[in-house]
Amino acid sequence: MITPDDSIFVAGHRGMAGSAICRALQGASYSNLLTASRAELDLEDGPAVQRWFEQHQPTVVVLAAAKVGGIQANNSYPADFLLDNLKIQTNLIDTGQSARRRGTERGS
Incomplete structure (x- = not known):
């Protein structure tokens, strides 16, 4: 159960x-919301994500981050978008001492 005292990292806080x-x-x-812009944290960079988690120690992670494009970009580079988004997900869920290994709760 998430409480108002939890430190909640919303990855992708600038998107819709x-x-x-x-x-x-x-x-x-x-x-107690934690956010980081792309300039502050590259979610595709596993070691950077690990350092960020060590520094900020969120107790809850909400994953709303993704690389997106228009219809033409998605049609032209479908595998690139998929691979980049898998990197983001993997880094947030399982890189080093990040979310899963620190016992971070699952956000919904």
Whole structure:
């Protein structure tokens, strides 16, 4: 169960889904939200993700981050988008001392 005291990392907080999730959490009195822009944290960089988790130690992770493109980009580079998004997911879930290995709760 997530509590208002939990430290919640919303990966992808600037996107359509992530920003809506942040607003909903704030509206429900969750005030300890952690965010990081692409410039602050490259989610495709496993060691960077590990360092970030060690520094910030979130107790909950909400994964709303993804590399996206328009219809033409998705048609032209479908495997690239898939591979980049798998890197993001893998790094957040399983890289080094990140989420799963630190016992971080699953966000919904």
